[in-house]
Amino acid sequence: MTMACVSTAKGAAAIAVVEVFGSGAVDVVRSIFQSDTGKPCAFKESVIYTGYVTDDGEIIDHVVAASTEENAIEISCHGNPLIVEMVMGALSKAGAKLVDAEKLIAEKLIAKGRTNSIEIEAEIEKLKAVSMAGVKAIAANDLSAVACDWLKRIDSLTIDDIKDKCKDILSASEPAKYLIGVCRAVIAGPPNSGKSTLLNFLCGREKAIVTDIAGTTRDWVSGTCRAGDLVIELFDTAGLDASIIGESAIDGESQRRSRQLLNECDIVLLVLDSTQSADEFDFDIITKSGKKVITIFNKSDLGEMPGEQGSINISAMTGAGIDQLMKLISDVLVGNGQIAKTICFTERQTAILKRITKCDNIKSTKDLIKELVNGEI
Ligand SMILES: Nc1nc2c(ncn2[C@@H]2O[C@H](COP(=O)(O)OP(=O)(O)OP(=O)(O)O)[C@@H](O)[C@H]2O)c(=O)[nH]1
Ligand SMILES: [Mg+2]
Structure with a gap:
């Protein structure tokens, strides 16, 4: 062919x-x-x-x-x-x-005789990885050897041994995912807190409209920036305010879109105005998303909030605290940057490992491991 x-x-x-x-x-x-x-x-x-x-x-x-x-x-x-x-x-x-x-x-x-699907995927993903740390994580990865070893010793292993190992691999792969591909960060929070100002500062240009009128952003705006080794796609969203959902069709739709983006992202940058009370803000929307969250107290040039774990004071207008914010994002997503030797790095591998964790007989487990090593990419 x-x-x-x-x-x-x-x-x-x-x-x-x-x-x-x-x-x-x-x-x-x-x-x-x-x-x-x-x-x-x-x-x-x-x-x-x-x-x-x-x-x-x-x-x-x-x-x-x-x-x-x-x-x-x-x-x-x-x-x-x-x-x-x-x-x-x-x-x-x-x-x-x-x-x-x-x-x-x-x-x-x-055609060159390579038949191991994981190794072929590694060659492809190394070409696409967004950071050198991601390339290195794939190059050092031994998932293929681990899976081949399971097949060799399948008679002496229990399903639980393999399931536990798959669960470990899945959780160890999380930070590597952010080094290999683009991370999605949603900038959310109450109206007028400075979300669009932050997006513009991080992207280095005036992408989103900034005004002192609450409800300026309605349709989301995105831009890309780097945080250490990470490449981050930022989404600036309409200020979350449940009380305006019924006010007009546009307000209702923009609130719906903000919530949808929250549910699809890797991390939420919750921007609060440090000069305003956040008592009215419905924190449940953020908590219920189940996402990793960094609370950002913006407008530090006008006054700072007491620091708490997972929060930071910045001024999106002057740039104060931005370097620390980027470091915090990197820490939350990839910790100390040490990537485990055995990781999965494609959707195909992740889906098969997840299926193995739900498998309850050794024959299907073996078939799934074979698919992992030799299945169609
Ligand atoms: N002093 C000060 N003002 C800021 C800062 N960040 C934003 N502002 C001002 O706050 C107002 C609102 O900023 P936006 O970036 O439009 O806020 P937003 O959260 O996107 O607002 P909505 O789109 O309406 O939800 C504007 O007048 C900004 O100039 C800051 O760090 N310090
Ligand atoms: Mg805005």
Whole structure:
């Protein structure tokens, strides 16, 4: 089978790279490629060919093509997404199956004799990890060896031994998840406490509208920032105020969206105004979300609150306390940054380990471990 994928990121750029892989790669590319020399190309490894990609005789783009390894050809075309789409269309007509980059990487590894699904996932996830700490956590990970060892010793192990170990792995994987992927932090709190000011400060630009009118933010606004090794997607939400839910359809919807984001995030940054009483605020909404929470007393330039565990005084306006806030976020999500040797790092692995913890016979447990090691990615 021959596959083709776009290896470069979506969007307009100077160039885009399209990869064609499989036993028919040379034939497929040859059928759409008109070499500048006018001769058919052999696509020898490490030789660069220039020519036109065509579709039914119509020229799409002038490109550079090279075989990077056996059965793999990279086409560097111009980066207009329209051109990329047309090149992919021509490849599809020529018989290539269009896949995403992850699938193609997996197929390349399988073709090289790699059959262990966890190890293939490790190669893919290392390419996507958002921090070096995340890459290192995956590289040092021994889940594959642990699972293979379970299979080898399955007759001498009890289901409870395996279940307990799976539970340990699942909880040890939590901090690693935040180093490998983007963390979602919701900025919540009463109206006018400075949530949008905080988002703007952390993102380094004026993304959200700030005014002294309570209820300024209605639709949520997001932005990205870093906290140590973490990449954090911040969501600024409408000030939580149950009393305005019935006031208008827009208020009702914006309150609903704030609550929905609360339930989907990894951490809540609860912003309170240190100059105002929070007696009216319904803390239950935050508590019931069951999420990790950092209480932020904002407007410290006007007066500070006594410090408590899990809380911090900042001024989103002057930036005072922001460094300490970023450190606190990192501490709450990844502790001291020490990542266990055995972790799961994909949704597939996590789902299988969770299923094992609910399994009550050794045969199904064994089947699930086999799926973990050799199942479809
Ligand atoms: N002095 C002082 N004022 C601040 C600080 N942070 C925000 N403000 C002011 O507080 C008011 C409300 O700020 P916003 O960022 O719009 O507050 P919000 O929580 O997003 O408000 P809603 O979207 O209405 O819920 C504005 O007048 C800000 O300039 C701060 O650290 N110090
Ligand atoms: Mg706001």
